[in-house]
Amino acid sequence: MPITIRKIAKDLNLAVSTVSKALSDSYEISDETKRMVLKYAQEHQYVPSAYAGSLKNRRSKNIAVVVPEVADTFFSNAINGIDSVAQEEGYHVLVYLTHESAAREYEILHELKSGRVDGVLISVSAGVDSNSRAHSELADNVPFVFFDRVCKDVAAAKVVTDDFESSYRATLHLLDKGCKSPLYIDAGPLSITEERRQGFLKALTLRGISSQEERTLICAQDESQNIVSIRRRLVGKHKPDGVIASVEKLAMHVYEICNEEKIRIPEDVKVIAFSNLRIAGLLAPPLSCVYQPSFEMGQRAAKLLFDALAKKTNIVREHIVLPSRFEQRESSK
Amino acid sequence: MPITIRKIAKDLNLAVSTVSKALSDSYEISDETKRMVLKYAQEHQYVPSAYAGSLKNRRSKNIAVVVPEVADTFFSNAINGIDSVAQEEGYHVLVYLTHESAAREYEILHELKSGRVDGVLISVSAGVDSNSRAHSELADNVPFVFFDRVCKDVAAAKVVTDDFESSYRATLHLLDKGCKSPLYIDAGPLSITEERRQGFLKALTLRGISSQEERTLICAQDESQNIVSIRRRLVGKHKPDGVIASVEKLAMHVYEICNEEKIRIPEDVKVIAFSNLRIAGLLAPPLSCVYQPSFEMGQRAAKLLFDALAKKTNIVREHIVLPSRFEQRESSK
């Protein structure tokens, strides 16, 4: 159905190569011919076949963005950042959702060996090995950039935030506000949450707070399960008087539970979340957040990728750390 | 770098066609040869080139999802719905963000003629013509499904919600709660907001509320501009005592402004929003929402598309209307 270069050639009594060259404004072709061809192309809405081009130039003009979830402020903002640079570069963005399934992620990476994309931007799922062979193999064959959630031991470019530091400072803030019994809610085996946990623990150590083992609640991927275990912890014997939620969704669970259980924030329990919710200030009560520069992270990661695609640089050793921003609100007053 | 069928053939001393057939489990090929080839393919991580395949079978296995924004609960949920069926069908999802720019949307549609995708799912930007030629031309050439925001006069499949009805009912609810001077905040030239406006007006007419012209505030795409005009309206001479926000973002502006201006919700002004915010109940005060079945809409739209791709049906005349759900909360008590 779509019109091809061959048809143009036939209709205009030219060779395909002449048309091809005219279309790419080659100096070899006369102005008159160029005009003819361009006019015809315009009128017939000629658009070159993406696949034929890809096959020839070994460039698909596609990049992949692999993320656990799109209904999440961090990832949707990051995708916006990525898209902003991809659009500029004339690239198309394939979005792959893993829904936090490592198995699904491996499948996707395998598919990505088909040449469908020229590069990969990825934020890994909980449970992916820090030295995953699948990730490192693909990274060897195609420009590959981790953002936010990385495989620590895979040699590839990385764009992250200061998770350890920001968690450390947020925890100190909580302790400064008088918390004696803080709880860190971890979102499962993930580079970022582990960093954040370590920052949390360092603050505890600094202030001489003991029984650190019991101060971490580990969540998994099952939402209702998580809600149950968080509730148990919040209403149980050794109630925490402060909570750090390692990801946004867990903070929302905490709010819902406190609501239902009539636990007052911040009087009974102070809350801080790693979250990029723009409307955190409109919650009841307004939520203190560690904000990551999500849009910028996406942008930076994408720029790195395009640098690699342009062969400007070898990005494998790049490791960009962007600062988070803490915003204190009612929930931790 | 990736391994090709040709290399397999050479290494195994076979013809490419034999390998191709073995790989697709053709009856012509001996079991022994099949085993050899499969084993080799396995070991060398052979993945067929996506582009060569597409060029040959004229099937890219890609679909496009064109939306104004991804950092929005409705669209991110809808994308999840779409992705769930695309994954099942072994399809890849290209996401195109228009950021509510009609011009950008036209560009994208033009690009989509390249055969890069086998089908298109789209929710149009504000300002796109209800009988856009660009949309209708593409729809003529490739399976095409509108969801939520449609071009009324373009012949293509559509999946929408009962905008008129739900807005009508929400407005009646507002009036029942005692509002005498309601305001509808419109998000610009869009099928859905126009339907919602009409539903709003019908309720006003039914209850004999006059000067209907002044009861609509029309917003555009400039966020700060919108905030200015909403604020002016909320603090101005003829303050509304009830507000219906036609899209989520506008509702958030209303909340922010009320916060800053010490306007009490619902005492001074009641608020209802068309919104898919899951945490609407955690806002201060909890926000009454008209929820659209966003995930399901994406799913249904995608299913329609795949029906068309499988040539099962001609979907052009399909017009699915799904019900919204109103949830009353504090903001409209």
Add this chain to the structure above:
DNA sequence: GTGAAAGCGCTAACAT
């Protein structure tokens, strides 16, 4: 049961 060859739409090296 296996292989040779054409062709999908395009580009680029090489004629003319």
Add this chain to the structure above:
DNA sequence: ATGTTAGCGCTTTCAC
């Protein structure tokens, strides 16, 4: 300035 040809990786007749 224009045309001829080969080939990107694969599938698909059509021979053998």
